[in-house]
Amino acid sequence: MAEIELRGVRKTYGVGREKRVKAIDDITLPLAATSVVALTGASGSGKSTLLHLIGAMEKPDSGTITVAGSEVTALRGGALAAYRRTVGFVFQRYHLLPGLTALDNVIASVLPYRTPFDKRKRARELLTAVGLSGRETALPSKLSGGEQQRVAIARALVNDPAVLLADEPTGNLDSATAADILRLLTEVRRQHPMTVLLATHDPQVAAQCERVIRLRDGAVVQDVDLTGEYPAAEMIRRIGQLG
Numbered sequence: 651m652a653e654i655e656l657r658g659v660r661k662t663y664g665v666g667r668e669k670r671v672k673a674i675d676d677i678t679l680p681l682a683a684t685s686v687v688a689l690t691g692a693s694g695s696g697k698s699t700l701l702h703l704i705g706a707m708e709k710p711d712s713g714t715i716t717v718a719g720s721e722v723t724a725l726r727g728g729a730l731a732a733y734r735r736t737v738g739f740v741f742q743r744y745h746l747l748p749g750l751t752a753l754d755n756v757i758a759s760v761l762p763y764r765t766p767f768d769k770r771k772r773a774r775e776l777l778t779a780v781g782l783s784g785r786e787t788a789l790p791s792k793l794s795g796g797e798q799q800r801v802a803i804a805r806a807l808v809n810d811p812a813v814l815l816a817d818e819p820t821g822n823l824d825s826a827t828a829a830d831i832l833r834l835l836t837e838v839r840r841q842h843p844m845t846v847l848l849a850t851h852d853p854q855v856a857a858q859c860e861r862v863i864r865l866r867d868g869a870v871v872q873d874v875d876l877t878g879e880y881p882a883a884e885m886i887r888r889i890g891q892l893g
């Protein structure tokens with residue numbers, strides 16, 4: 651179970667000679683294992699940076715990030731690479747390789763590794779799970795935006811990740827397709843217990859998650875729990891805070 655714990659995490663970026671952008675400004679958060687958490691906040695508030703730090707694609711300037719009891723901010727070399735392989739990442743713009751079929755896009759990230767499963771069989775199963783059975787040989791250019799995002803989700807799941815990080819996964823989709831993708835993510839999480847962290851501008855997407863954390867200037871300014879058994883009026887009030 652991948653519980654995620656951030657303690658005093660800071661990340662600044664240098665801009666020009668002296669100015670520093672505080673992308674993440676002293677965040678301390680526990681994220682319960684197998685929860686589905688939305689990260690919201692204005693453009694530039696630090697959502698993508700936080701996902702990159704948790705995925706160990708970047709290092710914080712200070713503070714620690716612990717995932718499933720292992721301090722990922724202290725990992726180096728092979729251990730760091732092994733951790734990264736336990737994280738699935740879904741991007742706003744899908745980032746599929748245009749010359750590869752849907753099936754090969756799903757397989758590509760695990761191709762260099764020995765896996766305990768048959769890669770092709772697993773990729774087929776995942777494409778079926780995301781509703782793309784029969785489209786295995788399609789190139790990305792022949793798929794709609796929602797279908798491409800489904801391929802990207804299948805690809806992110808190929809290694810059975812303990813943590814799924816999704817950066818605006820519905821940002822380029824119409825609202826009906828966005829709702830489908832979100833349902834799919836929720837369904838996948840029900841079948842494979844994993845911690846899902848999803849950055850989104852869309853209050854409707856956030857409202858379907860279990861917890862909503864709002865960032866402003868790299869700090870947490872709101873943390874709303876939507877899992878409790880609240881009376882309808884309280885639930886509406888809580889969801890209203892997300893708008």
Ligand SMILES: Nc1ncnc2c1ncn2[C@@H]1O[C@H](COP(=O)(O)OP(=O)(O)OP(=O)(O)O)[C@@H](O)[C@H]1O
Pocket residue numbers: 663664671672673691692693694695696697698699700
């Ligand atoms: N590689 C970088 N170099 C310099 N500054 C950066 C870099 N990445 C992010 N920043 C800055 O850090 C801050 C947080 O950026 P981040 O991309 O995390 O925001 P975001 O909440 O994901 O925004 P958006 O909603 O637009 O995707 C911004 O001020 C941004 O300009």
Ligand SMILES: [Mg+2]
Pocket residue numbers: 697698699817849
């Ligand atoms: Mg972003």
